Amino acid sequence: xxxxxxxxLAEICGCEFNILNDIKKVEELMVNAALSAGAxxxxxxxxxxxxxxxxxxxxxxxxxxxxxxxxxxxYAAVDVFTCGxxxxxxxxxxxxSDHFCAKHMIAKELKRGxxxxxxxxxxxxx
Amino acid sequence: xxxxxxxxLAEICGCEFNILNDIKKVEELMVNAALSAGAxxxxxxxxxxxxxxxxxxxxxxxxxxxxxxxxxxxYAAVDVFTCGxxxxxxxxxxxxSDHFCAKHMIAKELKRGxxxxxxxxxxxxx
Numbered sequence: 001x002x003x004x005x006x007x008x009l010a011e012i013c014g015c016e017f018n019i020l021n022d023i024k025k026v027e028e029l030m031v032n033a034a035l036s037a038g039a040x041x042x043x044x045x046x047x048x049x050x051x052x053x054x055x056x057x058x059x060x061x062x063x064x065x066x067x068x069x070x071x072x073x074x075y076a077a078v079d080v081f082t083c084g085x086x087x088x089x090x091x092x093x094x095x096x097s098d099h100f101c102a103k104h105m106i107a108k109e110l111k112r113g114x115x116x117x118x119x120x121x122x123x124x125x126x
Numbered sequence: 127x128x129x130x131x132x133x134x135l136a137e138i139c140g141c142e143f144n145i146l147n148d149i150k151k152v153e154e155l156m157v158n159a160a161l162s163a164g165a166x167x168x169x170x171x172x173x174x175x176x177x178x179x180x181x182x183x184x185x186x187x188x189x190x191x192x193x194x195x196x197x198x199x200x201y202a203a204v205d206v207f208t209c210g211x212x213x214x215x216x217x218x219x220x221x222x223s224d225h226f227c228a229k230h231m232i233a234k235e236l237k238r239g240x241x242x243x244x245x246x247x248x249x250x251x252x
Contacts (some may be wrong), residue, residue, distance in 0.1 A: 005203060011129070011238065011239065043173055045185055057185060075130070075239055077133075077134070079207075081192070083194070113136070123199055
């Protein structure tokens with residue numbers, strides 16, 4: 001069995017309120033996290049909630065990065081899905097943890113699209 | 127311990143090629159999946175790959191739905207993240223599985239933002 005993609009779900013805790021509540025900063029860091037991991041950015045969409053919190057997604061050629069922040073808890077829920085060998089989703093998560101000035105990150109990786117290797121020969125774009 | 131959100135990762139298999147390769151159809155079904163689960167749609171972004179495949183995200187007030195399709199494999203990787211009690215992420219996954227004419231779906235739910243209940247009293251917007 002082989003997989004089509006890697007999906008890392010990261011709980012990033014103890015982050016700075018002012019970073020997690022700044023939509024422009026969160027978007028900038030998410031795009032830079034994608035680029036720093038070697039991804040190609042395709043589309044971005046970010047939304048600011050009232051009174052606080054940001055949600056957003058960066059669609060990359062290799063899949064996506066998504067974030068939801070709770071500035072009042074210093075918490076960001078991040079997930080990074082990548083396909084192919086070029087991009088390491090952990091690089092993007094570590095970049096975000098560093099730039100959110102997080103105290104700690106707990107993350108796990110799940111394999112997506114587990115299929116017999118012979119079947120995956122049909123796949124393009126991976 | 128209580129959680130801030132529920133994150134369902136769904137492997138949707140045996141889907142129709144023509145649905146998974148049609149960006150307009152995939153976007154329409156993703157938005158309707160969100161609405162059918164009772165979510166409030168905020169932003170959408172979808173991208174069509176060459177020669178085939180679609181990636182896209184629907185940002186909802188309650189978090190997000192994301193999809194990546196491999197039409198040539200009949201496979202869609204879906205994840206649905208929801209906060210609060212109002213929206214059930216499984217409703218959105220089941221909607222998509224039905225409307226992609228899938229042969230089967232394998233999905234798992236992960237809790238996001240697990241924290242002591244006393245700590246979550248600080249949270250807004252949940």
